[in-house]
Amino acid sequence: MKERLVKALLVGLLVLTIIQMQPFSNATSIPSANPNLDSVYVDVVVMPNGRINVTYWMTFTAAEGGLGGFDLLGIQESTIRDSSRSYAEWGGSRYDLLVTTLPDGYGLDWVPRTPEGEQVLVVFGYFSTNRVIELTTSPTYGNLGVFNWAPVQWNIPIDYESVQVIYPIEMNSTWIEPTHGVTPEGAEYAGYIEDANQGLWQGASQIAFEEENLLAYPYDAAADPRYFTVSLGHSTIAAYSHFRVFHYTNWSFYEPFFEDGALGIDYSPIINAQANIQFSLQLAVYNYGDADLEDVTIAMSLPENLTLTSGSVTTFIGDLSGGETRFESYSLIPANLPAILTIAFQVSASNLNSSEWLTFTVDVYVQEYIPPLIPPNLLFGGVAIFVSIGFIFYGYRRVTRTYGAKWEADDTTYVYESPEISIQTFGEPGTIADLDPIESAFFINTTRQKLVSMILISCVKKGAVRVLSTDPLKLSVTGLQFQDLTYYEELFVAAIVDDELDPDKIDDMLEELAEQVQEKAWSADFEATKAKHDEMVDGAWEELESYPTLDGRMDYYFNRQYHGGGWAWYWLYMHPRHDHIRDVFTKPGPSISPPQVPDWFSQLSETTGHAVSGVGRVVGDVATTTGQIMNNVANTIGSVLQGVGDIITAPLKPLIESTSRCVSHDACHSACVSHDACHSACHSACHSACVCHSACHSACHSACVSGGFR
Incomplete structure (x- = not known):
């Protein structure tokens, strides 16, 4: 027996030693087999200044291991990517690409990964900063613009690839055939000449494209104007094949557009950072003109609480030739405090007027670091000790379990029984629940989608959350707050994981909201509380309309509180007439220009694609312009609502279902024939339907609060 006890103790100590010695390991990347490249479509729009605007449309079928990214390499021109054309679509959803700039292309990644067997469409677009159409002279044809270009090569076969080059050359309608083809007269006007080297190259062998068409784009007979287009296509392309596009058009279309040197900049205006942790800031400075820029310099102005650890506050780049791009990178560390730190930049060139220099700012949203109460190493050690003690106790029980007397249950053995529910007070006549606007909306059973959208917009107003996109919905936690957050707003912020809403955490937020309500x-008296809610909604709307000026109404809509009942916007948004909010702002008032929308909402509207900042900032028909602004306001809120709905698709369920799965909703609902009888009926029905009475109280109570029994 002693030997067995000693062995058990040794096992426990061994486990403790192993656990303490075991290092933490990082997750490894998921291996992925080569996918099938179903198709590659490339649109190349040639600009009058000889630069190009390129969009790739790439469709893959994921193989074993799924697909979550790849490198798009072999881009020869100097480029600036377009974030609006940078996404992956699969499974009916769109996901923004995570783009990494590489020496001769881009790394494109997305999450979640596309699983094996699923198709994914990857879209990526960029602009060239340098001329791609160059001048060449022919003794026969005179001055020509040469386009000698190729899309990227692939290390896997392609089922089908197509490139269409759209030129800034308008086609006369008499040169366009019903099938959208261009007649020889149209091709002659464009000066189109095909080079002998145009075609599909596999090693040293050249193959003519299966499809070579001269077309008029757009491919709509009603469109005007329509442009000369060269469309090339080929199927079943072997790996490492070279899709070469090589032809000429008349130089006269580009000659007038030689441009002076001009500064361009590509950067991220907002960066999320963790306190005391280094982050990188990258800038791309380029010359989008043709003439050289001289003595290009970047000057940076740093705020307090931000330390530059790599790079310089003044960076001398030197000369930039036409189309040339330079990349600069800076490393910085923010101090440990929640703040928005603004970095100011100025980019100058000695041969430009100061009015042509660029000035811009980058806002760094710093999230404060709050150390844990228990250091992680001590916490881990405590867990290890606890596990070891468990092994030791198990060994001890194994040794001693045969000692002592054994008892069998008999009539004298006490068995615990769950107590019956006893509710002393419920629905006192005339008593109105003291609820804030969100709780009141919850009380009257507002949809889950609308509730979450209201909380989201409130968090944006308070500065705690920033909306990155609404299709799909992407959110960022700023680490800031200009006003105190409510308990449900704090839970909403906590539900943002990797820039996305976690549906399970949103459920947790709503369950906490249910418990608080x-x-x-x-x-409370249900009918009296509901009547109070309706009174607040109607009263807030009447107060909005009572303001005689458009400025007053705008200020009330976005900023004011309603009679101690919280933010007026909540009540206004719940009014049935809010869908036509612009009608309240289309009546003429004594203003000489449209009222100003707050910055926080202007930024939100720009993110959703319904910008209000540029609408009607001049003297004119003020009421009509303000109505247009409010129409964009409504569309912005609608985009947020839709984005939330894509994640939370079901309406708010009766709380008897969401709070306790043990209770049958149908049983309670069928038992409730009037609100006055709700308590007793619900209580008896739940007792007959419930298999775990310990959850009955909260389930019945929540169901009544939400009005689910009516």
């Missing part, structure tokens, strides 16, 4: 409304 339950506590506040337990003894």
